[in-house]
Amino acid sequence: MIVGLLFAAIAGSLVSLQNIFNSKVNERASTWSTTTLVLGLGFLASFLFGIAFEGKQLFNLQDMKTWYWFSGIIGVGVVTCIVNGMRLLGPTYTISIMMTSQLGFALLFDSLGWLGLAQVPFTFKQLLGVLIIIAGIVVFKFSGSSEKQAVVKATKYVS
C-alpha cells in the first residue's frame, strides 16, 4: 500500500512540475504546438526508458488489442475540454469541476471494475472520503488569489 501511495505522490508532484513547465512554453507558443511538443517528448522519453529497461521486449506487442492504438487520443480530448472549459468558465471553476469529476469517475471505475481492473467495492466510507476531498479542493481553489489562476493554461494537463 505504501508503495502505491508513494508512487501516486511522485506522479502528482511531477504533474505539478510539468504543468508549470508546459504553461511557460504555452506563454510563447500556441496550445497545439505546445501539446504536440509535450506528447512528442513524452513518447521519446517513454521509448528510451522502455529500451533501457526492457530491451527488445519493448517491441513485443502480441497481446495488443486494436483499441490500445487509439487510447492516446484521450489526451487530445483532455486538452480540447480544458481549453474550452477555461474559456467559458475561467480556471477556478474549471479546475474545481474537473478535479471533482476526476474523483467521481475514479470511484465509479473502482466500484464497477471497468476495463478489467481489480474491483474495489463501493462503501459509505469511500463516498465520505471523496466528498471531504472535494470539499477540500473547493476550499483550496476558491481561497487562492485570482492572479495565480489567470496563468493556468490547458496544456498543463496534457500528460
Place this chain on the structure above:
Amino acid sequence: MKGIIFAFLGGAFITLQGVANARISQDIGTWQAATITQLTGFLMALLILLLVRDGKWRSFMQVKPLYLTGGALAAIIIFTNVVAIQKVGVTLSIAVILIAQLALTFIIDANGWFGVVKQKVKMPQFIGIGMMIAGVLILSS
C-alpha cells in the same frame, strides 16, 4: 452550462487515461503502454496542429530549454500512475495525485520558484489541503 460539460468531460478523460494506461499495461507492459499512448497522442496532436495551422515553431526558441523538456516527465508520470492504480486502486491514486499536485504547486507559488509570480500564502489553502489529506486517511483506513 457548456463550460461545465467541458470541465466535467475533461476530468472524466483524465481518469479514463490513467485507467486505460493501467489496463493496457496489464497486457503489454507499462513502458510499452506509455510509448504507444504518447506516440498516438503525439500524432493526433500533430494532425490537429497542421489542420488549425497555428504552429509558430520559432516561438519555442524564446522559451528556456529546461521548460521545453516538461513533456519528458510524462514517462515517469505514466509509470508511477499505473503502478499506483494497480496497487491501491483508482480512487486513492487520484486523490493522492491531486494532493501532491496542489501541494507542490502551492509551495512553488509561495516561493516563486521557476520564475512564477510569488503568491501570498493564505490560511484557507492550508485548511483545504488538510481536508484533502483527511479524506485520503478516511479512504485508506
